[in-house]
Amino acid sequence: MSAVDGWGSANRYALEIAAGHVQSRAIRQRGNVIMKLDLASTAFLAQLASLGAPGFHEMEPEEARLAGGQIAESYPPGPDMASVRDETITGSDGAGFRVRVLSPTETPRAALIFYHGGGWVLGDIDQYDTLGRQLAKRTGAAVILVDYRKAPENRYPAAAHDAYDALTWVDANITSIAGKRVPIIVAGDSAGGNLAAVVAQRAKAENGPDISLQLLVYPVTDGAMNTPGYANPDNQLLLNTPLMEWFWDHYAPNKKDREEPGASPARAKDLSGLPPALVVTAEYDVLRDEAEAYGEAMQAAGVPVTIKRFDRQMHNFFAMPGLLPAAATALEYVGQQIDRHLATSSEVDAVIVGAGFAGMYQLHKLRQQGLSTRVIERADDVGGTWYWNRYPGARVDIESMAYSFSFDEELEQEWTWKEKYSPQPEILEYAQHVADRFDLRRDITFETSVTRALYNEDTARWNVYTDSGEVISAQYLIMATGCLSAIKTPDIPGADTFKGETYITGLWPHEGVDFSGKKVAVIGTGSSAIQAIPHIAEQADQLTVHQRTPAYSMPAFNRPLEETEIQQMKTTYRDYREAQRNHLAGIPYPERNLMPAAAEGDNERKARLETAWESGILTALTSSYMDVLSNQDANDLVSEFVRDKIRARVKDPETAETLAPKTYPLGTKRPCLDTNYYETYNRDNVRLVDLHKTPIQEITPTGVRTTSGEDSYDAIVFATGFDAMTGALERIDIRGINDMALKDKWADGPHTYLGLSVAGFPNLFTITGPSSPSVLSNMIVSIEQHVDWISDCIAWMRDNGHTTIAATEKAETEWAIHNEQAANLTLFPQANSWYIGANVPGKPRTFMAYIGGVDVYRHICDSIASDNYQGFETA
Known part of the structure; x- marks a missing residue:
């Protein structure tokens, strides 16, 4: 039955009255307007127009209601x-x-x-x-x-x-x-x-x-009736401006x-x-x-x-069931959307944001405790930072066998790492293996982002909103968003005007990039760039590196692991894990030398530093003497040793001096491990631009303009880093008691209690959050410690009948003071690093990690827990 036939049983008077919804004369004059509708709607309006009855707005309400009711009688x-x-x-x-x-x-x-x-x-x-x-x-x-x-x-x-x-x-x-x-x-x-x-x-x-x-x-x-649609003749169909008035x-x-x-x-x-x-x-x-x-x-x-x-x-098409095919289509669409909403709307004990190593382990722990748990992850698989950072050369800078979970002995024994420092694909494969082994994916919602989280004081629960329209109610909200997961997009004028290929190291295409035969610019020389630049140089016809601040980097001396050392570690894993937990950075070897740098002569010192250099271990140089990170003279000795190494590795003296850091102490920015980074500048197709001498003025449609002129490129790689520590948390609208936004609370810098809890935000936990050891440590060691502490805290709450827990303002303030004092005892505040937010314009300057050490921090956390969670309020 056609749309027109469907009106055969309608009262003709009602049909004539309904025709007044349209301006019949105008429609007859503009037949092309109707045909902008689908065929069924066009036929329906044409039949109404042919009757020429007055419009509803020309009638009394009772008469109009009668006509509307009689029309509705024709609905199936x-x-x-x-x-x-x-x-x-x-x-x-x-x-x-x-x-x-x-x-x-x-x-x-x-x-x-x-x-x-x-x-x-x-x-x-x-x-x-x-x-x-x-x-x-x-x-x-x-x-x-x-x-x-x-x-x-x-x-x-x-x-x-x-x-x-x-x-x-x-x-x-x-x-x-x-x-x-x-x-x-x-x-x-x-x-x-x-x-x-x-x-x-x-x-x-x-x-x-x-x-x-x-x-x-x-x-x-809006009763103002001033949107463009009211003046558009094409819209005067069935409902028109006079009728709305x-x-x-x-x-x-x-x-x-x-x-x-x-x-x-x-x-x-x-x-x-x-x-x-x-x-x-x-x-x-x-x-x-x-x-x-x-x-x-x-x-x-x-x-x-x-x-x-x-x-x-x-x-009104939606309200014409059985008459217009579009009504059925719209009804089906609405049904699908409601299906999706109702199917995913849920109430759980805990929501975890992020499915990297922290989120996966936290899910596993809460499952063991019998809590219903949902993980929300914006990627389409697990892995966190190792899912996104796929740039060429990406690899871990902690030895692979140390950068792995310790919570399950069988997992330790069954997984075998291939290299001393594993590349990104192997680390991602490990993360996927963990997800498979513990069947984690069934509780993870992928390709979904949390947009906001609101604490409901009446229910003492969090309402967690996602970009899919889902709202999840949870007693506990655990942020496993990572310290280096919020990409810092380029803030260079004209960055969006470049017509060639652009890439950000933290959002690298999963299918990879081929730079063969291309002129490439890399902007940035942090850890990601140091790993990527040698690989890009091997492909590109010409590579120009734009450096603002040089990094301290030492060779990783990466190699395949030998079977004997693998088995030796697996045999002694329990002892090694205990040593990790009780070490300053969670990296127990080489052991930290408790001697000050000035206590040794030049020859002994050089020999010690050479040994550290040859070890290819991230912390070897800063552990070579007890005062490298606290005494400027000691740091100068070690820093100059590294600068001499750079001069020896780079043939051109001017380039070597540009690559040699001189404006901040060694170790106060994240030190780097590399494979042939400095040697790359000896290649004929590689050029270094010192942005202190010739700053970038803008990105143009064809390239990069500095104060010395413009260079054209086929591709630009932005190695511009991250909004570290707080970025991923502040990009979600998190609101606690009295609707306080976390971003507003942290307007002058992030204050937390232990990097685990924030005053005014009950039952919100941050894994490796600001003012915890986090980025100054082996992240896996710190992740496990935080997840274990949070899980034990939740178990304690449930055992003792507590619904909520939150840091007190007093405890939070005391921890912030201690954190700042600890940092000020070192050289770290001297560097404009992402540790203090210096890489993000407008970000408050505050040291965002706890420098007291993994071992000291663990002791503090355990003592607080054993004292019925001193510094926390419960209800």
């Missing part, structure tokens, strides 16, 4: 329901209104409150019965149709009050409606979409019933009332914290622009919003 009946019952609700102002509860044949998995359209003047639940039944069948939700009071008999805010009263009634009667507590969805089309949006705002403002999702179908959002004049004749958010939700000052929303619009609709603008405004406020425009459709 909806599917059978398990039950249908009408109820009368007494509203907050004493007035009564009807609701209809449509129960699907299966057990309801949600309660969907639907407010019908009709400009607050027309429509009722009888006319929307078919649509309500179809929604109930497709979504599996109990659908509650609301027959709110209409204008002009009951003007604004009567309909809005009834809409909210319906929400509170459903919330109070949820178990009788659905058999158990289920998510509540507010929905509506046109004026009903307006009411759904108003209800969501009021529920937020008054801490009313929890709303899981807003379904807003071409909603009215008629609706507003009946509903809110006082123009000041229309400026209230209760009438125009787009005028609300703060849209943050609203439930996720699905906004459905039609291409040719006067309401399209204001509906989409409202969706975009919610998105800008941090609300997860999906906006779906149905092309070649007009207003």
Whole structure:
């Protein structure tokens, strides 16, 4: 049956009246406008136009309601329901209104409150019965149709009050409606979409019933009627500008009332914290622009919003079940979105953000303790930093057999590392092996990012929002986001104008890059660049390295591991792990020399430093004497030793001096291990640019312009580092007690207690967070210590009947003072490093890692735990 045939049983008078929704003469004059719609809608409008009846806005409300009701009689009946019952609700102002509860044949998995359209003047639940039944069948939700009071008999805010009263009634009667507590969805089309949006705002403002999702179908959002769609002749179909003015004049004749958010939700000052929303619009609709603008405004406020425009459709198409094929398509789309939302909406004991080594081990531990746990990961697999950092030459700078989990002896024995310093693919393979071995992926949601996390003081739980629109309720929120996971995008003028290939080392293409025959620029000479540059130089026709600050680097002397040393380590792993836990940096060999540098003569010192150099171990030089990192004279001796090594490795004296660091002490920026890094500058196709002498002015469409001129390139590699320690945490909108944003609390620098907890943020834990040893240590050792401590803390809370735990302000302040004092006893503050945030413009300068050592820190943490978690508040 065609759309036109479907009207055969309709009352002809009603059909003639309905024709007034369109300007028939204009449509006949502009036949091409109608054909912008799909065929069924075009045929429907053409039939209406041929009748030439007056529009609704030319009628009295009662006459218009009669016509609308008679049109609805032609709708085909909806599917059978398990039950249908009408109820009368007494509203907050004493007035009564009807609701209809449509129960699907299966057990309801949600309660969907639907407010019908009709400009607050027309429509009722009888006319929307078919649509309500179809929604109930497709979504599996109990659908509650609301027959709110209409204008002009009951003007604004009567309909809005009834809409909210319906929400509170459903919330109070949820178990009788659905058999158990289920998510509540507010929905509506046109004026009903307006009411759904108003209800969501009021529920937020008054801490009313929890709303899981807003379904807003071409909603009215602004009584100003000043969006472009109102002036577009193409949109004057079925709903036109004069009819919208008629609706507003009946509903809110006082123009000041229309400026209230209760009438125009787009005028609300703060849209943050609203439930996720699905906004459905039609291409040719006067309401399209204001509906989409409202969706975009919610998105800008941090609300997860999906906006779906149905092309070649007009207003009201969604409410024409069985008449327009597009209505069925839209219903299916809405059903799919609600399926996704309801299927993933959940309540768990703990949410972990990140599936790197920290997130995987934390998931394993909480599982062992019987906690229901979800991990949210933005990548499509595990691995964290080793998933993203795939640039050529990427490899670990801690010996592989030491950079591995110790929590499971069988895992230690079954996995065999191939190289002294394993490359990224092998480390990622290890992470994937761990995930497989402990069946971790079933509790990890991949390709999903956490956008915000709000602490609910009433429920003492975290509401965790994702970019998929999911909201997860959790007692514990554990941030395993990593210290070096927030990429620092290039802040060079013109960086987005370059027409050639651009790459960021921390976001390297998984398929790899071939630089053969190309002119390449690398900007940055940190750890990633030092590893990548030798490999790029081997491929590129010409490589230019732009260096702002040179790094101290020593050769890794990487090699395949021999079977004998592998077996020796596996035999003594237990003793070695204990030594790791009780070492300053979690790297027990070579042992730290407790002699000051001045205690030895030049020859003895040189021999000791040569041994350290030849070891190829990251901490060998800084461990060569006890005062290398605390005494400037001692550091100068070791620093000059390294500079001499650089001079010996680089043939051109000027280039060697440019590569030799002189402005900061050795070890106060992350030291590097390399393979042929300095030797790369001996190649004929490699050139070094000293940005202190010739700074970059801008990136141009063809290359890089410095103060000495412009060079053209085929590709630019940005090795610009990370917003370390705090970046990944601050990029999520985390809000604790009194809606305090973590980013605001850290505006003057990150203060935590032990790098594990933040005052004012109950049950929030940060693995290797700011002011813990983290980046100054073997990260796996610090990760395991933090995960074990957090897991033990949660077990203690549950054993002792505590619901929440958070650091006190006093303990947090004392730890911050201690952390700063410890750093000031060393040379670390002298360097403009990412340890203090110096690489990020505007970031507060504060030393972000605990320098006291893994061993001392572990003792402090254990002592605090054994003293019933001194410095923490519990409830």
